[in-house]
Amino acid sequence: MGEIETATQAAAWLLAALARELGLFAAIGLAIGGLDDLAVDLLWITRTLWRRATVYRRHARTTMATLPPPEEPGTLAIFVGAWAESAVIGPMLRTALAGIRHRNYRIYVGTYPNDPETERAVLGIGDARVRMVSGVLPGPTTKAECLNRVWRAMLADERESGRRFKAIVLHDAEDVIHPHELDLYDRMIERFDLVQIPVLPLLASESRWAWMVSATYADEFAESHQKSLVLREAVGAAVPSAGVGCAIRREMIARIADESGGLPFSAESLTEDYELGLRVCAIGGRSAFVILPVAPGHGPVAVRAHFPETVEDAVRQKTRWIIGIALAGWDRLRWEGGLTERWMRVRDRRAPIAALVLAVAYAALLLTILCWIVGVDPGWPPALNSLLMLTSTLLVWRLSMRAFFVTRAYGWREGLCAIPRVFIANLIEIAAARRAVMRYVPGRTPVWDKTRHRFPEGAGD
Template sequence: MLDEAQWLLAAATRELTLFAGIGLLLGGIDDLAIDLLWLARLVWRRATVYRRHRRSTAATLPPPERPGLIAVFVPAWREADVIGTMLRSALARFDHPLYRIYVGTYPNDPATAAAVAAVADPRVRMVGGTLPGPTTKAECLNRLWTALLHDEREDGERAKAIVLHDAEDVVHPQELRVFDRLIERFDLVQLPVLPLIDGRARWVSGHYADEFAEAHSRLLVVREALGAGIPSAGVGCALSRDALGRMAHHAEGLPFDETSLTEDYEIGVRIGGAGRAAFVAMRAAPGAGLVAVRAYFPDRFDTAVRQKTRWLIGIALAGWDRLRWDGGLAERWMRLRDRRAFLAALILATSYAVLALGALCAAFDIAPVWPWWAGWLLATNGLLLTWRLVVRFATVGYFYGWREGLRAVPRVIVANIIAMAAARRALIAYVPGKVPPWDKTAHVFPETLPCD
């Protein structure tokens, strides 16, 4: 009986190790390909483009050829704690002569409506609705779109761009000027998103900083270079008025799909797939910081899992059905990366299980029989993991300093646990064809604004 148990333990350890090892190898090669493409592009641009042209900054960017109204859309469901401060901050910070902020509220959320009304600025337009909240974020955005169309008819002035923000965002003073200029060349312009790290919850809130630092320093750059769609982050993103008008024309007058949980991601992929999208990491001035959006993300494990569950359902599950696998090779590769989260979670869970089984084998002096290539697989994965951690340290350190870069290395474990928990919750919650309500998390606006 004991021999059978030992044999089963050895066999389970061997098979699960090989499954996890092959999965980690494929994922590591996938990530390495992104890194190498990014490095190749960086070297090429430094050797060619930047030898002939100085890097543009917001301060040196030419003025727009046709200045126009910038409409900022802010959906707000149960945001009474932050929306007033956010609006006052945005009004004080935006350095642009012509903009209007549209805030979507709900009849069963009077506290948020009161906070918006208390701002009392003609540049803020509150748009209530008849449907009680929460609806979907897309429904709220469509109400704001309808209000914009009404104002265009009343004022006789057509907006130039629509900028998406959330109620907890710290906007950058120069972002509207950047959008005003670049939206003349592109239908979508996405700025970097740099999550703020809560010093009291560095491990959970910090893992968002780690992931956005990598995605918004390498992945979106590579997607743009390959001609694949650039998914909107839903904040710090400008959409041309003409592009949204075309989408509305083909969707019964409303550009945002109200059956989607991740309407920002989808609209970015659809617009970006036409090749007229840009990810813009531009400094405010020579030697200054990036023109970027900053915000606090969830700082507790349960709220982080809830938020990532919504992202997984919208992108990896519903996105598979809604966006399918259209486009060329580069586009399909990027969509595969967007949708690999569940397989990645399974491989991660298996890897942690292998560690536990390996400890048991060592405790009972059990030696599984390995194929000849197992050592090669282990060594290769070790090299890929080392490279991945070095890249994470470098990218996080670039944006947040070397101390945070060091923290990002062990924080990978926190990110993995959250990813596995979110994947499990998403699989349980997802029902094809059903639109779940807006499962938002509570937000916090910083007491001290970051330096730009």
């Protein structure tokens, strides 16, 4: 009996020690991350209140209805990379051609010789405004390699016609392009070198689980594209391209190409769009994140698309983002820029550490519950109790801000649902960070690890 009691006491001590130490680690990490988020929130609130009290008292808010026409209307080139996109590229192109109000544009679609289904879908459009750009390399390569091919094809068209495009617009094969989008770019690109508009993910309706997974993207983009990118521009940090709904002045992208051996997109990167935005800022270009409603009381000019609807696809996509931004970004882009730029890069690259902290926090919570069940006191020191009070307060604030921004974008029902969806988003983030760390090899040329896409039903009919 004595040996059993001794073993039981040792197990209880170990359980309490693990709960206590993991809880301390998680509390410190959550407190640092929470205070970082709080600083961004407070800056955004301050800026918003100041603009309402000053700018918008003197000037009416601009809408597409009141946006002045461009001083020199130009032709815009839309770049679309398409590998294994036969299910969506046809409806996407038909919808774009039928809906875009701008008169002068051309859509370049990069395809692959070993993907005949996608090539047939593009050729089947039969419209002179769509040009397919195939290659000699079998797919998948990287999206950047595909876009570089498209860039060379566009340059050849310019030489043949003797006319230059005004801007390059980036889109994916599953995007629903807003009818007013090119009109906005044609005007705003005269003031800025890079213009990014909001991305509003569509919510899945096929099943409750698909809705829950896809809605985590809606939650994250609603907050990022109403607050984070707005603040980045306000503090003078680089505005990264989202890869869709982004226009780059033709002269700026040519300058980047000249400094990179003739090709503007980094073929060694999985997040060439993100890097492009930072490179524009690094060489002195001006970037803007533009939230512009169509008319008073209407939604903004934005990109809509279906995002992954299964955990597996979401983990794969976020793995690519974490590798490109957090891991390879650390190696490739370093820590250039001023204080605010470095602060934003820390926020961009904290995903693997944040995922570790979250995983430890969940483990500590489970161990603490187990302690309560078996009647063991974890023995938390007063300092840990204070940290837990701080992190709990920051968590309530964080969830409130998330619900606020989702409500603004999708309505109050989705705003309330965004609170429990944070748990699902965290689990996806933890799995993606683990996969990213396991797969990342510095210096190795990445492969386009794509996810499955679908286009909104009926949109391309």
